Amino acid sequence: MAEDRLKTLEERTRYEPADVEGRVFARWDEAGIFHPEAEGTPDENFSIAVPPPNVTGNLHMGHALNASIQDLKIRVARMRGMRTKWIFGKDHAGIATQRVVERQLEEEGLSREEMGREAFTARVWQWVEEYGGNISRQFRELGASLDYEDERFTMDPDYVRAVTKVFVHLYEKGLIYRDNYMVNWDPGLRTAISDLEVEQREVEDTLYEIDYPLESGSGSITIATVRPETMLADTAIAVNPSDERYSRLIGESAVLPLVGRRLPIIADEYVDPEFGTGALKITPGHDQNDFEIGRKHKLEEITVIGEDGRITDSAPERFRGMETREAAEAVVADLREEGLLSGTQAYVHDVPHSHRSGRRVEPLISLQWFCDMEGLAKPAIDVVRDGTIRFHPDRYAKQYLDWLERIRPWCISRQLWWGHQLPVWYRGDETHVGEEPPCGEGWERDPDVLDTWFSSGLWPFATLGWPEATEDLRAFYPTDINSTARDIIFLWVARMVMFGKELTEQVPFTDVNIHSVIQAPDKRRMSKSLGTGIDPSDLIHGGPRPPVYEEGGEFPAYGADALRFGLLAMSSSQDVAFNEERVKQGRDLANKLWNAARLILLRVADVEPDAAAATTVEDRWIVSRLERLTARVTELYDDFRFSFAALELYGGFWSELADWYLELAKPRLYEEENEDVSAVLLWSLERVLRLLHPVMPFVTEEIWSLMPGDKRGLLAVAEFPVADESRFDEDAERELGRMIEAVTALRRYRDEVSAKPGAAVRGHLVADGYDELSDHVGRLARFEWVDGSDADGDVIASVPVPGGAVQVLPSDAFDAGEAEARIEKKRAGLVEEIERAERKLANEQFVAKAPAAVVDEERRKLAEYREALAQLES
RNA sequence: GGGCGGUUAGCUCAGUUGGUAGAGCGCCACGUUUACACCGUGGAGGUCGCCCGUUCGAGCCGGGCACCGCCCACCA
Secondary structure, X not given: OHHHHHHHHHHOOOOOHHHHHHHHHHHHXXXXXXXXXXXXXXXXXXXXXXXXXXXXXXXXHHHXXXXXXXXXXXXXXXXXXXXXXXXXXXXXXXXXXXXXXXXXXXXXXXXXXXHOHHHHHHHHHHHHHHHOHHHHHHHHHHOOOOOOOOEEEOOXXXXXXXXXXXXXXXXXXXXXXXXXXXXXXXXXXXXXXXXXXXXEEEEEEEEEEEEEEEOOOOOEEEEEEOOHHHHHHOOEEEEOOOOOOOHHHOOOEEEOOOOOOEEEEEEOOOOOOOOOOOEEEEOOOOOHHHHXXXXXXXXXXXXXXXXXXXXXXXXXXXXXXXXXXXXXXXXXXXXXXXXXXXXXXXXXXXXXXXXXXXXEOEEEEEEEEEEOOHHHHHHHHHHHHOOOOEEEOOHHHHHHHHHHHOOOOEEOEEOOOOOOEOOEEEEOXXXXXXXXXXXXXXXXXXXXXXXXXXXXXXXXXXXXXXXXXOHXXXXXXXXXXXEEEHHHHHHHHHHHHHHHHHHHOOOOOOEEEEXXXXXXXXXXXXXXXXXXXXXXXXHHHOEEOOOOOOOOOEEOOOOHHHHHHHHHHHOXXXXXXXXXXXXXXXXXXXXXXXXXXXXXXXXXXXXXXXXXXXXXXXXXXXXXHHHHHHHHHHHHHXXXXXXXXXXXXXXXXXHHHHHHHHHHHHHHHHHOOOHHHHHHHHHHHHHHHHHHOOOOHHHHHHHHHHOOOOOOOOHHHOOOOOOOHHHOOHHHHHHHHHHHHHHHHHHHHHHHOOOOOOOOEEEEEEEOOOOOXXXXXXXXXXXXXXXXXXXXXXXXXXXXXXXXXXXXXXXXXXXHHHHHXXXXXXXXXXXXXXXXXXXXXXXXXXXXXXXXXXXXXXXXXXHHHHHHHHHHHO
């Protein structure tokens, strides 16, 4: 066992993630550490409900980042001994999934209409069974410690019951109602969508000016529109009441061209006299604003564009059945012929489009189900205001609050087949809403399904078995953290809070983490169709670089740890361009760690890790530094500042443990069987592994398994360290700080005088504070100390080091002539520094007003520079 | 139109109580020193977007401007 262990270490000079990750994951899996018992209370337990990915999807970079963040939090909690549940599951994603399957059908020459609802949904289920597994495989690749044993789906029977119950509850409370109202109609998907599913896109339109003849026959009134075809549904003309140009016309009527309808001319403050002609055609059936004006003035609502996007029978015969674009052209042509088109101009403006299909949204009046949100929003506002729920970064709280404070009714019905069908039945004029179908004959169920976000809003508690009072719910609800991208703060986060407060009377989580959006390397959006998307799996296992990388080629197999490190290190509170260098840095870190472990584990004596074995000043130094690193990293993890944590770990391990301590420990490690240094080395390695494990679980677990001692168990459930401040050692840190400075100065000197790489430079160390460390300084800087400092005649240079100087003696390591030039350069630098400090201290204002500590520090530096200069000239 | 971010070394980004600007990569020079070339050592490189102001002192605070990005919003 021990021999196998050492053999592995001996042979592998490089860390190969591909050989390790699958095996390590299997160990976690088999140990069952991802699946907690449903015991204890939410306060002592820790839980996160993963944002459920769409069943249709593959994990993209955003998922990989978010998984890294959540897994980090989960692993820290688990290592702190908490019972930890990361709730796993997927979302049925109504529109997205239905579209995928529909497209597949189209390829087979089929359509869902031909198949019928039942056969179609069966087909979707079949698809879900077949492809839904990808996601959990990808999460496993990343090392995500989700509770895979307990997977949820938003279409599970239990989940469907929960959704139904919520619908009925809100209906009975009067918050859910059915109404004929203006909705955003997606003509591509043929369904209503909510306001949040609409995005504004800039469109170049033509603004037409059309003359509407006055009924009196005395002239006409000119309106402007970008959608001439909607004039077929005009029912009024509006002007601003204060607009003197039109005041005499208010109460008169105009005649709608091509149709002949009489249009009253009304006054409404909404109309901007400055825009266009100052007269506005009112089309309550096809414009959101006009709809509201129409309701206010009790105007007729005419629908000339149907749900199929074609002109309806309410329009004159010759336009019926036309697509809107075609109708617009026909209307314009007719107007031109009649001489009623008085002008056209190019016009660029923002137009609502469906986020899903990309089609221009058609505002229509439609009979839909709505949920009144105002009452639900209030408690959701309060819990953020009073700090029960905290956002990280906190500026997102403002966005959340702004939206909730201006919330509008939510259109929740969708004309789809895949999803939660409304628990609503009709028979003649009767409506039945209930968890069970109505009794009696002749009832027909509403064919619509709910907006997917309605069911997503229940995620943190429905996954735990709500509305039943399950053990899971008792143990893990409320959850601790919700981590998402900011584009679903309203769609999802706010709704979970509203539903959570309404239905469970608790907040669904206490912390909301909003992570960066990872953009493509060229700062465009990552997208498959643009060729800017990067598949996380390709970074883990290696794979082709997407087109956004002009140099092409393949990604190396960086491994999951590298990807996790890279994503965490590059993310912050800002959006960030994907930076392959960070992933590379992660890979290098894993490799460096592996090799540091090789050095340590192949050489140490058979002892227990022990910080108390620190005897020498460098031992006390590394212990102190790692305790401080522990304190910093812990704070950063807890404060959701993951990139800082990752970079602190990188720097702390690499530039302190690896670059300095390991070099300082080598003599004792090689030349003697030193138990003290072994204990400190093992302790140091162990400490780094524990701290780094939440970021890089695989390599740390692997090295952990190679450490001596048979009863170590898994690092994933080992104790997360708590910084021991009693081991902070300022004396040791000061001393080592000076030593590092000295070594660096001497190395620089060697470089400047072009000393031969292998040869030692002879010299006297004439400085205080190196009692314990002079050998180290000599070895690391390649200086050979000659006893005494009285051979004045031989000294050819003096290199200032903290506490004194090193007098350089002639040797065959370098050409003495080089030394002179370098001394001059150094002297000039010091003189400059001295002048700067003197100038500052000569400023009476500075000395008088700056804090004493700052002034003292400046004086100290000045003294130091003067001493160094004196040394140089001695 | 409103709101929120950003503008710091060639690149990607840090800089949390105002006190002589940092990291990684890249670049230059040197180096096969018995963990690691996915390495080591040393070095070069910045008028901190622009303008005012507060201060002994501003990348950091206040005011204004410019450009980039995102969110929200019903100007035809």
